[in-house]
Amino acid sequence: MAHAISSGSPVRLGAQFDGEGVNFALFSAHANRIELCLFNPDGNREAARLTLPERTGDIWHGYVPGLQPGTLYGYRAHGVYAPERGHRFNPHKLLLDPYTRELRGGWRNTDATLGYDRGSSAGDLSFDRRDSGPFVPKSVVSDPALFAPITQPISTPWDETLIYEAHVKGLTQRHPDVAEALRGTYEGLASDAILEHLHKIGVTAVELMPVHAFLNDGFLLEKGLTNYWGYNTIGFFAPEPRYFGPEGILGFRQMVRRFHEAGIEVLLDVVYNHTAEGDHRGPTLCFRGLDNASYYRLISGQPRYYVNDTGTGNTLNVSHPHVLRMVMDSLRFWVECMGVDGFRFDLATTVAREDHGFDAHGGFLGALRQDPVLAGVKLIAEPWDIGPGGYRLGQFPPKFAEWNDAYRDAVRRFWRGDAHSAQDLGARLLGSAGEFDRGGRRAWSSVNFVAAHDGFTLADITRYSRRHNETNGENNQDGHHANYSDNCGVEGPTDDPAIEARRIQRQRNMLATVFLSQGTPMLLAGDEMGRTQAGNNNAYCQDNEVTWLDWAAADTELSAFVAELSALRRAHPALRQSRFLHAALRPKDGLPDVEWSDFDGHPLNWRDPGLSSFCLTLRGSAEVVPELQTDDVVFAVFNRSEEQAQVRCPAAPEGAAWVCAFDSTLGAPQATLADGVVTVSGPSVVVLTLAPEGATA
Template structure:
C-alpha cells in the first residue's frame, strides 16, 4: 500500500471499494504544479494500483477519486479534491486553510449536500515517495520489564523549546529531544520510558488558525505513517530514527501516543483531505442517517476499525513504527473508540484480537486511554492482558487525599495497592495500572498546588474549556507568590504526592516538568498554546526536586515490594506467616470499618511484603513500613521490625534531602511530620550504618 520504490520505479497502491475511478497526480518538486495525472487501470479487489517506471524517491504525489457525491447516502467523492495518501511515509508542505478544501460550498443553503468543484491541490500538502535505508547498527530495544518502568510523558517541542542546553536550531525537534543534556536529565530522575505526545502528521483546526493559535498537542492526525514535519530539522525521516537510536543507546524506551480513533477531517461539515474522498463509508462509522458520523470521540468522526481494510491500515501503521522506526510501544488515545463493536466496547473484538495475535505488536508495550465520549465509554479496568491503562482514578484520589478532602483515605488505600478492584482479573498484573498525578490534559503538578481554579483564557473560549474538577488548591494564594510559608507548603505537598506515586503498586508516569516545578500559569487545557505557557520552563528549574524524584526512582528499584506484579490482599505468607499487606492507624491498631469513613482519619500506615502468592524461589525478607500523613504532626506507633533488624528511615518527604537514619532498638514510635510521607526499611542489626549507600537514599549515579 502507498508508494514503494524498487530501484527502477515506484508502485502505487490505494484502497477504495466504491470509487468509480482513481488517478495518481504527480507534482513538481515544490508541490505547486501538477505535472501528470495517471489513471489506475489495475485493480485487485478493492486495491487500485499502478507501476510507474523511472520515478525516484522524493517524488511528490496525491490521489483523486471519481464517484458519486451523495452525502445523504454517505458517498462523498469529489474529483476536484486532491487527497493525501493514507499510507504516505513522508509529507511535504503544509495545509493552507481554504474553502476549496471542502467538498461542498461553504455558506450554501444546502450546506454539505451541494458539491464544490474548486481544485484543492494548491492548499494541500503532498505525499513523498521514500525509501528506508537507515543504518540501525547494533540498535536493540531496551525492553524494560513493566515492574521496572518509569514512564515520562512529554511533547517533542515543549520539552526542548526553552532548553538552554539544546542547540537553538534543534530545539523543538526530534534531534533536539535526543541531545545529551536531555538524556542526562532523564537519567537523573530515573526515567526508563519516554511517552511522546502525537508525532504522526497532524493539522491545526481552522477555528484555531483564525484565532492565531495551533493544535499544539497534535490530536488531529491525518497521516498515520508520516512523522510531522514540524519536528524535523531538514524534513527527513532519518531524524526520527536517529532520535530513537540515541534513546535506546541511553537505555530509554520510546512510546508513541497514537490517535487512531478519529481523523482531522471532522464532521460532515469538515474538509475533504484523504479518507473521506477515497471511501467515506468504509473509513468512518456512519450514523443511521449516513449523511452524519457517529462521534464517540468529540472530534466529529470515529474511524471504522471494524472494516477489514481500515483495520489493516491501523495494523500496518503500528507495525511500520515498530519495524521501520524501532519504537517500543503505543499509548492509544481514546482507546475505547477503537475497541467498539456493534454492542459497544468489546474486549474480544477485532482490533484487540488483532493486536494480541500479531507477532510484531504483541512484543511491545500497549497502553490504553480506557475511555471515549460515546455511550458506555468509560472502561477503566476492562481491557484484557497485555494492555496497561491510564488510571485517572489514581490521579483524582491522590490529589483529594493530599488536599485534605474528607473521606479520601479509603480511596488512597485502593490506589496504593494497584486499584485491585479494577484490575485484579483475567490474569492481569498490578503493573497494568498506569498511575499518574498529572498529564498533558489537566493541571501540571505545580499548578495542582498553586491554583484553586483553572485559567484558560488564552485559549479564546472564555475559560469554558478544560477538565473539571481539578482537586487542586492554591494553599493560601492563587498562582505565583513570594510568601515563603506558602512556597514551602507547596513544595512539601509536591514531594508528598510524588512519594505516593513511587510507593504505589502499578506503573508510575510523570508529566514532563513536574520534577522541576513547571507551571502552565493555571491553564489546564493548553492544547492550542505553542508558546511558553505549554513549553517546559528551564529558566529556573527546581533541581532539588528533580534529585528527590531520582531518589524515589532508586528506592523503587531497590525494593521489589514496591513494584510487584501480584496484587496484595493481606494474605499470610508461607515464608513467615506475615500478611503481605498490613494496614495500621497511627496508634498501631488495625483500622476498623468506621475509620475508613472518618473525615478525621488523616494518617494511614502500612507494612508491605512480597505477595503471599510469590513463588518460594523469589520470596525474600524485603519489608517496608510506610506512613502517609495528610494532617498535622502525628505520633506513630511502629510495628516490631523483623527479627535481627532495626528500622531505618529511608524517606521523609518533609525535607527534600536527608541521609538515612537508623532507629535505636528500643524505639517504639516516631513523630510523622505534617503533610509528609515516611518510609522505613529493615536493616540488619549486626552492622547498622548511619550513612550506608543504600539505594534510594542518595542521588543516583549518572552516565
C-alpha cells in the same frame, strides 16, 4: 514527460519503489475510478494524471516505471457525491495517500479544500469544483533505505518502568544546553542535556505526545492559535515534519537509537480514533474523499453525519477490515522501521468499538494480541471516550496497561484533605485491584499519575482552585471542571513563604505517593521541576511559553527529590510487585503480604470518614512461590495532619532493625527513630526499611 502505467500489484499498499519504478496501491470500496496525480519537485504544478488501471477486490493499483524516490503525488477519487447516503467523492480535491511515509508542503485553511460550497444554502449537500491541489500537502515516494528495519529493540520489564510523558518541542524549546538549531526537534529530544536529565531522575521510557503527521485546526488558525498537542492526525505512517531537525526524517530514527543506547524506551501516543478531517463541515484531505462510508463511522439512518464518540467531529471505523489493516500496518511500521517500543492509545475505547459498542474481544484488540511483531512492545490504553458506555477502566485485555484517572483523583483528593479520601487512596496504593485484578492481569496494569498533559500540572494542582483557560479563546469553558486542586490560600503566584512552602510540600507528598504505589508510575514532563501553566488545564493550543518547559526556573531541589524517590523504588522490590497484594499469609513465613495500621500499631479503622493518617507495611506477594519471594519489607507512613506525630513500627525480625530510608518533609531533618517509634513531621510521607541490626540509615 509522458508516463506509462501498467497494472502493478495489490499486495502492498502505498507507494513502493523497487529500483526501477513505483507501485501504487490503495483501498476504496465505493469509488468508480482513482487517478494518480504526479507533481513537479516543488509541488506547485500537477505534471501528470494517470488512471489506476486495475482493481483487485477493493484495492486499486498501478505501476509507473522510471519514477524515483522523492516524487510528489496524490490521488483524485471519482464516485458518487451523495452525503445523505454517506458518500463524498469529489475528484476536484487532491487526496493524500493514507500510507504515505512522508509529507511535503502544508495545508492552507481555505474553502477550496472543502468538498462542498460553504456559501451555498444546501451546505455540505452542495458540490464544490475548485481544485484543492495548491492548498494541501503532497505524498512522497520514499526511498526504502530511509526505513530499513531497526533491530535494536529494548524491553524494560514493566515492574522496573518509569514513564515520562513529554512533548518534543515543549521539552527542548527553552533548554539552554540544547543547540539552538535542535530545539523543538527529534534530534534535540535525544541531545546529551535531555538524556542526562532523564537519567538523573531514573526515567526508563519516554512517552511522546503525538508525532504522527497532524494538522492545525481551522478554527484555531482563525484565532491565531495552533494545535500544539497534535491530536489531529492526517498521516498514520508519516512523522510530523514540524519537529524535523537538520537530518529530516532520519532525525527520528537517530533519536530512537540514542534513547536505546541510553537504555530508555520510546513510546508513542497514537490517535487512531479520529482524523483531522473533522465532521461533515470539515475539509476533504484523504480518507473522506477516498471512501467516506468505509473509513468513518456514520450515524445509522443518517449517514450524512458522523458518529462522534471522540468529541472531535468524526470517529475512525477501525472495525472495518481495511481500516483495521491500516492501523495494524501503521503500528508494525513504527516498531519495525522506526524502532519504537510501545504505544499509548488515545481514547482506546473508541478504537476497540464494534457496531454494538466496546468489545474487549473484538477485531482490533484481537488483532493486537495475535500479532507477532507487536508481541513484545508495551501497550497502554486511555480507557475512555465520550460515547455510550465509554468509560472502561480495567476492562482491557491482560497485555495492556491503562491510564488510571481514578488513581489521579484519589491522590489529589487525599492530600487536599477531602473526607472519605483515605479509603480510596488505600485501594490505589495497592494497584487498584478492584479494577485490574482479573483475568491474570498484573499490578503494573495500573499506570499511576497525578498529572498528565490533559489537566493541571503538579504545581498548578497546588496553586489554583479553578482553571484559567482564557487564552484558549473559549471563554474559559473548555477543560476539566473537576480538578480536585487547592491553591493553599491564594489563587496563583504568591510571595508568601508559608503558602509557597505548603505548596511544595504537597507536591512532594503527591510525588512520593506515586512512587510508593503498586503499578507503573508516570511523570508529566516538568512536574519534577515545578513547571506551571498559569492555571491552564487544557493547553492544547498553546505553542508558547505557557507549555514550553522553563529550564532556567527549574526547581532543582524538587528534581533531586524525584531522583531520590526513583532510586528508592528501584532499590525495593516490595514497592513494584507484579502480583496484587490482598493480605494473604505467605507460605514462607506466615506473615501477611500487606498490613494496614494506625499510628499506635493497631488495625486501621476504615470506617472513619476523617481518616487522614495511616501506615502501610508491604512484603512480597503471597501469590509468588516462596523460593522466588522477595525478602524486602517496606513500612510507609502517610501523615496528612499538620502536626508532628509519633508512630509505632511493626516488630522487626530477629537480627534486623528498622532504618529511615525516606522522608518527604521539606527543609527538615529526616524522621527520627528510637525504641521502635518513629517521629514524623506533618504533612509528610516517611518510609522505613529493614537492615541488619546495628546498621544506620
